[in-house]
Structure formats: C-alpha cells, structure tokens
Amino acid sequence: MAKYYLGSLKGDDIGLEIVPVAIQVLNAAVEKYKEINIEWEELPVGYPSYLQTGETLPQKTLNVLHKMDGWILGPIGHMAYPKGDPKAINPHPILRRKFDLVSNIRPARSYATLPCLHQNVDLIIVRENNEGFQPDRNMYKGIGEFMPTPDMALSVRVITKRNSRMVARTAFKLARQRNKMKKVTAIHKNTVFKLGCGLFVDSCSEIAKDYPDIEFNTMVVDTFAMNLVMRPQNFDVVVTTNTFGDILSDEAAGLVGGLGMAAGLCVGPQYVMAQATHGSAPDIAGKHIANPYAMIMSTQMMLYWLGNKKKDSETIQAARDIELGVEKVLSQMKYVTPDLGGTATTEEMGIAICKAIQTL
Numbered sequence: 001m002a003k004y005y006l007g008s009l010k011g012d013d014i015g016l017e018i019v020p021v022a023i024q025v026l027n028a029a030v031e032k033y034k035e036i037n038i039e040w041e042e043l044p045v046g047y048p049s050y051l052q053t054g055e056t057l058p059q060k061t062l063n064v065l066h067k068m069d070g071w072i073l074g075p076i077g078h079m080a081y082p083k084g085d086p087k088a089i090n091p092h093p094i095l096r097r098k099f100d101l102v103s104n105i106r107p108a109r110s111y112a113t114l115p116c117l118h119q120n121v122d123l124i125i126v127r128e129n130n131e132g133f134q135p136d137r138n139m140y141k142g143i144g145e146f147m148p149t150p151d152m153a154l155s156v157r158v159i160t161k162r163n164s165r166m167v168a169r170t171a172f173k174l175a176r177q178r179n180k181m182k183k184v185t186a187i188h189k190n191t192v193f194k195l196g197c198g199l200f201v202d203s204c205s206e207i208a209k210d211y212p213d214i215e216f217n218t219m220v221v222d223t224f225a226m227n228l229v230m231r232p233q234n235f236d237v238v239v240t241t242n243t244f245g246d247i248l249s250d251e252a253a254g255l256v257g258g259l260g261m262a263a264g265l266c267v268g269p270q271y272v273m274a275q276a277t278h279g280s281a282p283d284i285a286g287k288h289i290a291n292p293y294a295m296i297m298s299t300q301m302m303l304y305w306l307g308n309k310k311k312d313s314e315t316i317q318a319a320r321d322i323e324l325g326v327e328k329v330l331s332q333m334k335y336v337t338p339d340l341g342g343t344a345t346t347e348e349m350g351i352a353i354c355k356a357i358q359t360l
C-alpha cells in the first residue's frame, strides 16, 4: 500500500478555483488503484489566511508541511497584501527556501488541437529556485538588494556550487527518465558573468560526467532566447539559473498556448510542491474561467515524482492516467476554457478530465 499525506494550500484569487479541480482530478486517477491511499489536509495560506489568522503563512501551516509527503500551492497574489505588515509576507519564496526546494521544473508542451505558435514542442526548463538575485537582504550575510545612495540600487546575484549541481542533477535525471532526445542544455552568460555563470556551467559539466548516455551542451542565454522562439523542437531538457529560468519559462509557455498551460514542480532532496508557473490572475478571479491545466499538470508531476520516490508502479501509472485524460480532453476541444478557445468553465474542464480518466 502506497500512502501519501498531502497538503492543499489554495492561495489567492484563481487558486480558490483551480486547486480544488486539480485535487478532484488527482483523486479520480488514484481511485482506480486499490493500493494507493491519499490523505489530504487543507492548510491556510495567502490572503484568505491573513483575513482568518492575521498571517499569510501561519506557523501551523509550516509545522504540518514538515510532516507531509508533498503539497499543492495555488498562485499567490502578493501584490494585494497590506504593505509594511511583517505578517503579510509573500509565502512562496519562504516555502521554497525553508523546504530546500532547489529545482523548479517547468515543462512546455504543444497539443495539436490548440492554437500554438509552434507544434511538436516538448521541452522542460529546470530553473534554480532559491538563488540568483536576492531581494531578501538577510539571505546571504546581509547581501541582497540595497541602495548605497538614493540614486543607486545594487542587486547582488548569488550562485553556489551546491544548488547548481542539484539543479543539474535534476535535469540529467529528467532527460534519462523522459527518454526523448536524451539531451541537456545549460543556459548561461559566462561571457559576461565569468564567476557566477562560470561556476554554474562548471558545476553542470561536472554532473554531466555521471550521465554519459545524455548529450550535454551549453548555450549563451541570448542565443537560446532566439532559438527558443525559432526552433523550440530542438530542445529536450534545459537547465538554468533563477532569473534566466523565470523569463525563459514564460517565453516557452507563450509558445504553447499561454500561462494557463504553464505547469511547474518545485523539488528538493526531501519535499515536493506542485505550483503552476502563472500568477493569481486577479482579473479573472471568481469568474470560473481560469484554465486549470497548469495546476492539474503540476499536481500530476507531483504524483509522478512521489511514485518514483516510493518506487510504486501504481502511483506512476495513476500519474500517467492524468496525462492521458488531459490529452483526451484537449484532443476533443469540447470542454476547454476560453483562453484555449472554448466556452467551458474551470470546473467543467476538470469534470471532463475526470471522466476521461475513468474511461481510459
């Protein structure tokens, strides 16, 4: 029996709509397997939590997360949080750091029926999650972002060998697991950032030696940005530093249908957090038209990751079923949300995916 204790942290705005749908889909997939047991617990986070408890990330939430196998974090609408209140912090960077969620896995995949700028795209960007430019001054000995004079701002970028090696290993493992082009491309700008990007590339090259079956190459970030737009089919797994990954993964999402299609998974040595790449979309919150795909596929990746961790073939198959159910609904285009050209609500798209999974 594979048992999982999972958290539901809905977050803000459209999170209240898409997280319940993602949970419903995961439950529909695991229901088919007798040997998978999932216990869900909802934990307060974000603005609804602030209204209820006075904090956007209560200590109780952190305490329970430490005992969990994984959790879903809905999008966070931190721009709306009251300024100057230390209890109204943006929970999401805190969670990534506290739980050492070093790698952020962001796939971009095209579907033949969807209006995409490119077809036959199936790539993954692995982004370092906790370093790079540090707006939080206290993270590394007080170095972060600061203004030595009112007319000058300094943003310091942190790159460590540890995290660079960890994201590289995540990328190589994915390339092996996917068994597609078996290729990892490290993106950098070591022509300018000789130390920071230099250390990153050297660390990736070291890890590459452990994966002789995987082709490894490097590319300067500006060259990659152009190649991503012109020939995204040439890439398999891409690994890069925090800010480059942030920008490039949104660019990749734009190639395959927009932010509603941008799934993400944050992983570390011990914990896993499913978190769609997009924000809380306050402009469409409450209208039930948010595309649940990114949240569903983030949750699917979490299930797959957990199945691999526990070496449980049923859990891995349940994750595969979600992928197939989603593929079926997208191939029929009957129940898809307006951003994909349909008229379905968030919930209708979720129900269609559940039904597709049940009839696989």
Ligand code: ATP
Pocket (backbone or CB within 6 Å): 014, 076, 077, 078, 259, 260, 277, 278, 279, 280, 281, 282, 283, 284, 289, 290, 291, 292, 294, 339
């Ligand atoms: P953040 O700064 O919090 O990352 P953002 O600036 O990336 O947020 P989003 O909240 O992601 O902004 O929204 C950008 C646009 O994409 C908005 O018009 C929003 O409605 C749309 N959008 C984002 N997510 C979805 C979704 N799941 N379904 C449909 N549209 C979405």
